Amino acid sequence: MRKYFLTFALSMMSLTAFAQADYEKVMSDKIAKLETTMSVEQFQALGNDFDRIAKKETKQWLPAYYAAFAYLQKGRMLMQSGKMSELSVNANAADKYLDQAEAIAGKDNSEIHLLRKMAYSLRMMENPTERYMTDGMKAMDELKKAETLDPNNPRVALIKAEDTYFTPEQYGGSKEKGLQQFKEALEKFNTFKPKTALDPNWGKAEAEYFLSGAAK
Template sequence: MKKYLLSFALVLMSLTSFAQSDYEKIMSEKIAKIETCKTAEDFQTLANDFQRIGSKESSQWLPAYYAAFSYIQKGRIMMRDGKMQDLDGVASQAEKHLAMAQNLAGADNAEIRLLKKMAYSLRMMVNPQQRYMTDGMRASEELNIAQKLDPANPRIALIKAEDIYFTPEQFGGSKTKGLEMFKEALAKFNAYKPKTTLDPNWGKGEAEYFLSLPAEPSK
């Protein structure tokens, strides 16, 4: 009887290991697509893919995280294209998946907190003057929480650099200071090691892109 129980346990362990490796394989493939997505439609397709993975792997927080990230990236492209009135819907989708991810990973997850900041920032951009004291302040709060949880996280440094770079000078922004902060972010990326191969590791290329831009002429 013990022999049969042992055999059953070994088979069960083998099936579990196979399922886990299959999950990691498909997640790795989808995460790699983040770098190749160019349009809002590309990111919508990717968000759908992560949603399907999450429906099968209901105990894993990363599929919901990446679904939210895909929606945020979709929103950032829409913002670049001037489609501001559609950002609320995209932010709502991102926030729905972030709530799922946070429920699984816990509130003390800096990566999730950073995406919550980015989702609030999307909402604020619908009408910055009216929403700065609501969505803008919520975005700042989430960024501060993320910073306290993981001060060495390069993605936090990247988003802070972006905020300074794109904020008009009359409101405290500075392209020069932003570029210095991108340098600091890149240094953090070079020293950073994700916990697993599936954990968030995006953003380094963005820091490198901004640092490759030609310097603006002095005024």
């Protein structure tokens, strides 16, 4: 009987280890695609993929986090092509997944607050004149929370640099100031170590893109 229980326990450990390895492989593959995806349709597909993983891995916060990120990237791509009426839909979808991620990871997560900032900013850009004092202010508040929770988070520095770069000089921004902040962000990326192989590690390529002058 003792031998039976030992065999059963070892079998369960093997199954758990296999399931964990499978989860990490699937997640790694999907996260890598987030870095190379260049179309609205592909971001939508990745959002769907991470949604399915989140429904299966109910104790993991990262699948929901990356589903939110996929929708935000989709929204940002739509904004670049001038499809402003679709921004709120994608920001709302991102918020839904961020609620799920926060329910697992807790409220003191810099990465989640940063994506919330991005969602508010995306929603604001659908109608900046009317929404700056509402969504715009909430975006600034979320950015402050993200920075307070982790002052060394390079993605916080990246998004701050973006804001400065695209803000007209009469409102306190400029491309010159933004480029200086991109340099500071890149310095943080060069020393940043994610907690695990699956934890957020995006953004360095974007900082390098702006500093290369390709954004002009």
